[in-house]
Amino acid sequence: MRFWDIRRVENVSLNLQLENGKLEKPRYNKSTSKGFRVLKNGFWGIFEGNVADDEGLRQAEKNAFTQGDGETEEIATKGRYRMRVKRDPQDMSIEEKVELLKDLEKIIRDVCVSTKLVYFENRRVLQYRDSCGSEVEYEVLRTGVSIMGVGKGRSLQFLSKRQMRVGGYEVLDGVDEKAYEIVEVLPKLVNALAPPSGEMSVVMDSSLAGVFVHEAFGHAVEADHVLQGATVLKGRLNEKVADESVTIIDDPTLPEFGFFPFDDEGVRAEKKVIVEDGVLKSFLHSRETAKKLGGVAGNARSQGVDVPIVRMSNTYIDTHHYSFDELLEECRDGVYLVGSRGGETNPATGYFHFNAQYGYLIKNGELAEMVRDVSLSGNTLEILRNVKIGREIEFDPGFCGKAGQLVPVSDGSPPVLCRATVGGA
The missing domain is CATH 3.30.2290.10 (PmbA/TldD superfamily)
Incomplete structure (x- = not known):
């Protein structure tokens, strides 16, 4: 069909x-563009151009020139x-x-x-x-x-x-x-200390913890990565993948930077619970990945009229019950890291490496000297199995790149206490 x-x-x-x-x-x-797709014999034909609808569909169908395994x-x-x-x-x-x-x-x-x-x-x-x-x-x-x-x-x-x-x-x-x-x-x-190095207790502020959940975890639950086998979470639906205090949500209906009322495949936006009480509940889907994996569509997005692909929207770790002071007390000795200067992650292995904007030493449960040029690395699932989560959430806006396309997103989190490897950026 x-x-x-x-x-x-x-x-x-x-x-x-x-x-x-x-x-x-x-x-x-100011630009106006039109994109046409036709799925024929399991193969997607694509055409972009400001032409009449019938002509655009005719050109897209011409480009569906072979057979494939696509379904929607x-x-x-x-x-x-x-x-x-x-x-x-x-x-x-x-x-x-x-x-x-x-x-x-x-x-x-x-x-x-x-x-x-x-x-x-x-x-x-x-x-x-x-x-x-x-x-x-x-x-x-x-x-x-x-x-x-x-x-x-x-x-x-x-x-x-x-x-x-x-x-x-x-x-x-x-x-x-x-x-x-x-x-x-x-x-x-500009006069801060160089950071300590080694594995230690780390309190991530809302911004850095948000980047962590987006980059290190969010990309791993995009269903196109699942189909490609390029994620450590493939085949782990309904398994416990994090501490029971962890709930992770993607919600395009929030009035944050990643908001949209309908995705780029016309599906009405809705809140998706990805992890609930530590258990992996769902992946993020397009129409095609939802059909192949039995999920719920609604996360297909594109830059302009490029081909829609599975993307996040407003992705966040939900709140828990620790105050910021209680997180510092639980940390005892370690570092408090603030903001992000980017980094890299590999959804296939679960390993990540981020650079914080700056941080502070934590000594005896209290903030001490400022540190600069700090990096943070570790394994996503190992960190999520042993975390303590704060109760006040903040969101950080940005643009997420994937397959050559940029889309607006927002990520959020309360402050999070974890164990990770710290070093100089």
């Missing part, structure tokens, strides 16, 4: 960049969603947005030898229909600012903060607090 779908995506974006007080040329972009879950969805915002950025002048960046740059200027501030807004409109009878349309707006500074002392150090979410210009309310965090931390960071 032949399946087809058509996507029309309109993107309108504005980027402003202020580097060392100098404004780069504003970048405004038949789901019919109808719906329309338009995000309401308090202050539409399009109603604000570019001069007002530039002034915001200049005001933030003034705050951090005195503690930095180099600064870079970026403002962006993006409006995405998706229209989708398919052979199952689906007709879906949505409009979502994202707004954000990132603030980056380089300081110099005994060492040269980089620190960044960002405030990005779905919504209008109101997303940026209170963004100056991010700039003041840089003013507070960077002068100390």
